Structure formats: C-alpha cells, structure tokens
Amino acid sequence: MIAQKFVILTRNIKVSDRRKSCGRLNILSSTSALRTSVADVIRRPQVPVQGGPHGCCDGRIIYFIFLLIFQLAAASINSEQLSQPLAIYERELYRGDVLKVFIFPQKPLQELTARVLDGSGEPVVKGKGFALGEIEGNNTWCLLLGLPNYLEAQEYGLEISGRSRQAAALSGEGFSYHGSIVVKHKAFISEKIFLDEELTDLRSVFDPRKQEESEYLWNILTTFNSDAIFHEESFKLPLGETRRSGNYGDRRTFQYSDGGSALSCHQGIDFAVPEGTPVAACGSGSVALACYRIITGNTIVLEHLPGLYSIYYHLSSLSVNQGDYVENGDILGKVGNSGLATGPHLHWEVRVSGVAVNPECFTCESIIDKSNIISIIRETIEIEGR
C-alpha cells in the first residue's frame, strides 16, 4: 500500500553509511501533495488524506506524515540539543483507534513521551514510548496512543518529546515536536440491557471490594514495563467462533429491576458462544492477572507490549496463573457467565495505557510492522550522505 503511494528510493540509501548520514534526510514522494521541499511539508502539515468510513481494518488508505524537523528547528536549538529525529505517524484515525508513532533518534533515548491535546491545550491522552532496537540500521522507538471512543471528531494537537540518555548531565538535551492528528467520527450502536434483581444488585449496590478490585485492575492496566516486548505481530481472535453479542463502543443503558437505569460504554467485544468453549491468548504475553472479580467473574489480563494489555472476562475456569508466560494461541480458560453476565459469552478487550481501544485495530495488521517500517524507510526517504 505504501509502495503505491511513494517513490521507491532504495538505490539512494547508502546502506553502509546509513547511520552516519541519517542526520540529513529528504522527503520525496510521487504524490503531488508530498512532492515538496521539507519546508513545505512542515509549513503545510495537513496533507490531503483519504479514509474509508468504517475504521482501521476496512482498507482505508494509510498515509504517514513524515516530519523532518531539524532543519527548520535548527534556529531555536542550541548545539547541545538532540537533532530532531524523523517521526512517522498516521495522521487521520477514528476514535477508538490506536495512534502509532515511530521515531528514529540519532542518539540513544532515555525517554519518549507523547500527548494528544484538545483545542484548549488540555491533554486527552498521554503515552510513553519504548525502544524497538535497530530496524534497517536505524535506532527505532515506538509509541502507542489509544484514542478514547468518546473523543469528539476534530483536529487535536500532538506533542512528542524525547530525552537522550545524557540528558541528566546536559540539561535541555532532547527534542520536542508539535504536530496534529485528525480524529474522525465513528458511530456506535445504542442498546438497552435489562438486568434482573440479582444483576441489578451486583451492578448498583456499593461494595468496597468492587472499588478495591477496580483500583487493582487499573493499576495493572496503567503499568508500563518498557522491557515487556512479547508480541509484535497481529492479534488472533481468542475464539474460533466469532458470533458477537456486543461490539466495541456500544452505548449501553442498563435497565435495573427497580426501574432505575445507568449509562455505560462497552469497552470490548462480546462473543456469544457455549459455556466451556476454550479461550485462546490473542498473542504472546505475560499473565498480569488471573483471578475472580465480582463484576467480571473469572478474569485474565495479558501484557503483550509496554502498556498494551488484552483482557478476558466471565470465564468459567482459568487455566493459567498470574506470572505465567503464554504463547500466542495458548488456552487461557473456558467461556462462562461468571460475574455480571446475562448468559455465556467471552468479553475480550484491549487497552493501551489504560485506554480501551477497538481490538480490531490489532487483528488485521501487525502491531509493530517492521517490514512496513522498512518499506517506508526504503521507499520514501532518501538519505543524503555527507
């Protein structure tokens, strides 16, 4: 897909001298919008973008914005600051999608952070990056940001900051970039779910244990272990049977047996399958949680990448323990209706730094698609040797 959009420039990459020369990059493209000088790219950040109407897996045309900053920013950067590295990200996404940012720093980084800012400059999402090692000789970092499904469709600021390992000794050694993304509207289904007296009590009656369990889970989902690199490929669905009884982002109204009601947003996908159906890990990872919870019943949480977790609720039995390592496809337990469930089903959810995202963002394409990154490097960037 990328190859169709950009000029292939492999012959211009100086393989043997790549690292030495990566301080000076040019952006060339076959598209008229990108057939510009670097200055034009920076001055006109809103490259025309096309997108499909249905979300991340429906063949929308992926555009990456190439940000080559060091030349323009040179005037305001002193000699001790890092050269602004190349950053690549997809600029137009739907709410519920995952924004992936790839950075190619010239010096080893200690920290990479990003924030998505609303019109008043308030952060709506924050995230950290992690090192991927070298790709095509380029030191590469990745940053995943989950875009909440309640975001208004509009343009948002994107602030990316990095700090080198020497930053403690040399104050100010780092880089920051201020860009933008466009979050597009995505419609979600509204539905009513009627709860009997028992489930009404389960959901609505205050119980300090529920609060405790909620805080415990939140602490896990917002834990960022920078060395937790377990799975970079696409996720597989946790069940062979894919009949769904609930979708990501469903706006739900719980109708209580006493006439009351409560609004809720469904944060995962529900698969309605018979009790006892085996549930498989959607990817390799570490078992961060395997226990019974009041609302979600038998629950498993897997850590796949720094800040990236998959969640499995309402199981009838658990086959793994906290601290285990599981391979992609390993059986985690069996489908049940434990906790707040109106029938046997699996609730499957994916979180990025605590934000519930559309799990299908990860089922159709690799989470870290190194071959695509290599294609981008090869096809779109001409590295000028010095």
Ligand SMILES: [Zn+2]
């Ligand atoms: Zn569910």
